[in-house]
Amino acid sequence: MSSSILARGIPSRSPAEGSLARGIPSRSPAEGSRYAAMEAVFDAIAHPAQVPGPGLAKFSRRRFMQATGIAGGGLMLGFVLKAKPAHATPTALQPNAFLRIDADGILLYAKNPEIGQGVKTSLPMIIAEELDAAWDDVVVRQAPIDGAAFGPQFAGGSMSVPMNWDTLRQAGAAARTMLVAAAARRLRVPPAELSTRDSLVVHAASGKRIAYKDLANAAAEFPVPDASALKLKDRRYYRLLGTRVTGVDNDALVRGQPLFGIDQAVPGMKYAVYQKCPAVGGGVSSFNRDAIAKMPGVRDVFALEGNGKFAELLPGIAIVAGSTWAAIRAKRELKVEWSLDQAAKDSWSDSARKAETLRHVPGEKRVADDGDVDAAFADADTTLDAYYAYRFVSHAQLEPQNCTAWWRDGAVELWAPTQTPDSGIKAVAGVLGIDPSKVTVHQTRIGGGFGRRLYNDFMTEAAAISKRYGGPIKLQWTREDDMSHDLFRAGGFHQLRGSLDAEGRVSGWRDRFITFTHGNGRPVSGGDMSRGVFPAGLLPNCRIEQTALEWKTPCGAWRAPGSNVFGFVVQGFLHELAVAAGRDHLEVLLEVLGGPRWMEEGNIRALHTGRAADVVKLAAKKAGWGRKMPEGRGLGLAFYFSHAGHFAEVADVSVDANRKITVHNVTVAADVGPIINLSGAENQVEGSVVDGLSAMLGQSVTFEEGVVQQSNFESYPMLRMPHTPNVDIHFIDSDYPPTGLGEPALPPLAPAVCNAIYAATGERIRTLPISLEGYSV
C-alpha cells in the first residue's frame, strides 16, 4: 500500500489519554526478549531484503528484460553463482551450485524446503527451461544446506519463486552458454549458428547434434560467463514453463519410500518424546521419574530446563525408549507437578470480554489515517457499524513435528522437516552452546508447513535430548503435543464504521482493530495492520486504529499471515456497504479500486489496481455474476492482494433451513505473473480453497488458564472430500515477474463464501468460524 501511509503512523498515546493498557501489568523487557528470535524469523520472511523488483517504478516487459542483467548481477546473486559445492569434480560441468552435467546426465539441485508448495519441482524447472534440458533427462536432488553456495534456503512468504527467479534462470543460461561454446569449438562453427533444445546442441545448417552429456567435459574448460553477460530466453520461447509437470517425488511417494522427516532412521537410533507444560512456559517441579524409568522399553527419562525462549527450548520431560510406542505409552503415565509462575494464563473468554469494552473507545494507535474520517462520517448520507471477530487457529499440518538428531564429538547432525533450516542451525547452536559450524542439517520432505515449521522448537528439543542422552534419537510429537504447542494464528476483533455519500459511494472507513501482543512493544506476527491493509490508500478518508491485548502463548505465521483474516473482515464489510447503498457489489469494488496504478511507487510487488480490477472482472465474468439464482442460493465475491498475488474469487453457495451450507463452486481468477508449473499452480489454488473453507467452517482454538482446549481432529475439524467444492481456476498469464502461490489464493475464500451466504439468505456473518453462528456443511 501507499508508503506515505506507513510513514505517517501516529505514535502511541500515553495510557492516561489512551484507551486500554489500563489494568494490564506491563512485562519486563526480558519477558519480551523471549520472543525476539521467534519474531525475527517471521520478519526475515515477511519482509525479505532480496526481493527482485523495487526500483522499477513503471514496469514494462522491455524494461524488465533489460533490468534483469543488472538486478541479477547484484552482489548476492553473483556471489551465489560463482560458488561451487564442495563436491565439484573436474570431469563434470558444474558452473554453479545448482546443476551438474556429466556423462551420466543432468542433475539439478532443489535448493529450498519442499512443504507441499511444489518447489522441489518448480525451481528446477526454471533452470531446465533456460538450460534447454529435456525434463525427462533431468534428475532432481534436494540441495544440502549451504548458504554460501545456494543463498537463502527457506520456505515461507511465497518467496521461493520470486527470490530465485533470476538466479535460477541465470544458472541454467550460464551452463547452456558453456555447452554451446564447447560445441562450437568441436564443430568448428561460430556459436551463433548453434541452437539448443531437449538437452542437445544443434547445428541446423549441417544437421549435426551433440548431447549435453557428451559435451560436459569440454564445456567445463570454458570460463563461467558473467551473469550480466547472459541472454535469457524470451517467454515466447518457453517450452517447459507453464506446462503441467508431475512432482519429482511422486514416484517415490506412491511407493511409500522414506522421504519425510518422520521416516528418517540412523544406526542405533532410539525414539524420544517430550512433555511440556500444557500452559506454555510452565516449568517442571517434580515428576514420577522412577515409575517411568521402569516402564517397558524405556531407556532414559530426564527433565530439561530449557533456555527460556519460545520456539526454542521450553522446559519439559524427555523420555527415550526403544520404540515410538514405548515412548508414547510411558508419556501417558507421566505424573508431573508443574511450576506455573512463568506459565501462560491466557484466556480467550477474557480477551473477548476486554475487546467488547475496547471496541467502543478509540484505539491505542492510529496506524493509518488518510483524509478526515470524522468529517466524512459527519457529512455522510448513511453510516454503518459492524463488529467482526475471529478465533485463534492451529496449523495442524498432517505430519506431526519430529526431528532426528545425533550428537557426537561436540557436533550435532539433524534430519529435520523445517521450513527454515538456516535459522534452525542458529537456534540449535545457541541452545547447545556450540558454534553453528558444528550443526549439520539435512533437508527432508515436509508433511505440510503452513508457517508452523518456520519455527524450529522440534529441532532444538531433538538436539538437546540427543546430547543429554548421548546417542541418536528421533523425537516424535503426538498430534496432541502439536495442537497444544503450536505458534497459533492469533484471533482478533474489528469494530468497523463505514459511510456512504449521497451518490452511494464509500466516503469513509474506520477499522478499530483489537489484536494481541507478547508484551514486547509490537503486535503478534500476522496481527498487525500497520503496513497498510485494504482499503487504506484507496479511499480518501480511511483510518485504522490498533490496540493490542497482552497474550503470552506464542503466535506465529499461518498461511498468508494477516491477510487470511483481514480479507474476511474488509471484504465482508465492503459488501455490507454495497448492500446498504443498494448497489452492485462488483461495481462498488471496482469503484474503490479506481483507475490502474501501482499503490507503492517503485515496488512492482505492490498492489496494482489495474491488475486487481482485471482479476475481479474475470472472476465475475467466468462465474456468471449477476445471473438469477434459485431460492436459497447465492453468489459471493471477494478480492484480496497478498504476497504480490492478485486474487478474486466468486463462491456459489446454497443454504438450507438448518443453516447447512453447500459450496457448489468457487471461481478463482488470479494474476501471479507467469505460471511455472501449471499443475502445481492449480493444486495450490485448489488447496487454498479447501484450507480457507476448512478454517472458516469450524476451526477454533480456545484457551483457558493458558491451556489449549482442543487436542486432536475430533475437536479441530478438517474439511473432508464430500464437502469439497468444485474449483474453477483462471490465471491471467501476465508478464510481471512471477510470485509464489502457496498463500495468496486463500484470503478471498472466506469473504466470498460469507458474501454468498448473505446473497442466499440475507444473513450477515461476522464471526469465524461460522459454526459459532450455527452454520455447518
Add this chain to the structure above:
Amino acid sequence: MLRLNVNGKVRELSDDEASTPLLWVLRDALGLTGTKFGCGVSICGACTVLLDGEPIRSCSMPASAASGRDVTTIEGLASEDGELTPVQQAWIDLDVAQCGYCQTGQIMGATALLQSNPKPSDDEIDAAMAGNICRCGTYLRIRKAIKQAAGNMGESA
C-alpha cells in the same frame, strides 16, 4: 511369539510388539515407514493399511489383531518388478500430491474401494474416502485419480 504376514513375507514379533499398535510395529520394528502417523486415534486415515483386503486404521489396532491375516502396506502395492498399480499410476499422472503425507492412506483407501466397487460413483467415492483427511486439500484430484484408475482397471479387465 506372534507371526505377521506383511506384503507376502512372514515376520516374527515379540510379545511386547504384539500389544503395540500395528502402525508402530510396521514403522519402527519392520522399517516400513510408508504408513504414516497423523492422529493416532482413527480420525485421519494416514495410517491406513489393508487387512485381508479391508482398509483399517493401523494406529488403533494392536499388531496381535493382525495375526494370521494378510497385511498389505503401500510398499506392497507395486509388483515384484516394480510395476505400479493403476491407482498408483493415476496418482502420478494427475500429480495428486501436495505435501504427500496423507497420500499413503488415500492410496490404500482408494485401492480397497476399487477392489470392492470397481466403478464407484462420485458419491460412493466420497463416502468411502470421507475418513481420510488431506490437510493440503487435494480431494478434487484424489477423486479424479480414483475415476481414472477405475477406467484403466475396467479396460484391462
